[in-house]
Amino acid sequence: MIDADFSDIFAEYEALLAEVDAVFAKVKAVCPEQVRCEVACADCCxxxxxxxxxxxxxxxxxxNELHPKGDGRYRLTEAANRSDREHYRLKHKAWKAHKAGVPDEKIVEDFARERIRCALLGDDDKCSMYEARPVTCRLYGAPLNVNGQLRVCGKSGFAPGGKYPAVNIARLQQRLLDLSARAVERVGGKYDYLADMLVPVSMAMLSKYDEEFFGLKESKED
Known part of the structure; x- marks a missing residue:
């Protein structure tokens, strides 16, 4: 990874994750019959x-800290490569549907029904980097307010049309984007658009977040 001090940004990110975990715990306490998350469920994975x-x-x-080298890194890298190819296939399929005039809402609904095994999901159906899992993983199972619509896990007990405490995803996403923008500004690279970049977990694992990635030196493509 690039030699830059992200310690304060990572600290704020960890604090945000703690907030998210607290919100999920509160929803689970209020709706114990509906939140049915359990160890090795792996639906969200x-x-x-x-x-x-x-x-x-x-x-x-x-x-990179947990798997600097060895068989564990090789297996996870291979899994990430498979997952990355599947994500590319789905996004290309969604792009073709958009070009064909399929309504965006239909594309999103179809995409949500697709299944891709997370590269971090172990053979025991447990996350191999559970403590480092992102926000989406931490909130799966709780009702989410996505663009004004209520989204719930299919395995939960939340009935369609019911009124439940929902997490506003847009606010969380903005806080994450703000932290991302600060990271890009901290590096001082030439690619400002990186602050808004969204990638699957598999690509996050495989990418080299170095000087070339942030535009501090010319890439081979340049």
Whole structure:
């Protein structure tokens, strides 16, 4: 990873994760019959989603700390490559549907029904980097307010049309994007758009967040 001091940004990110965990715990306490998350359920570990740059940096850092080399890193890297190819296939399929005039809401609904095994999901159906899991993983199972619509886990007990305490995803996403923007500004690279970049967990694991990535030196493509 690039030689930059992200310690304060990572500290704020960890504090945000603690807030998210507290919110999830509160929802579970209020709705114990509806929140049915349990060890090795792994339903959320097959839902395709993207993470912000600050989440990707944290995941990448932890992955390299836990698996600097060896068989464990090889197996996880191979799993990440498979997952990354599946994410690319789905996004290309969504892009083709958009070009064909399919309504965006239909595309999002179809995408949400797809299943991709997370590269970090072990053979025991437990996350191999559970403590470093991103915000989406931590909230799966609780009702979410996504663009004014209530989204719930299919395995939960939340009935359609019911009124439940819902987490406002847009606010959380903005806080993550703000932290990402500070990371990009801290580095001082030429690619400002990186602050808004969203990637799957598999790509976060595989990427090299170095000087070339942030635009501090010319890449081979340049």
């Amino acid at each position: 097959h839902a395709p989603f993207d993470v912000t740059l600050v989440e990707a940096l944290a995941i990448n850092k932890r992955f």
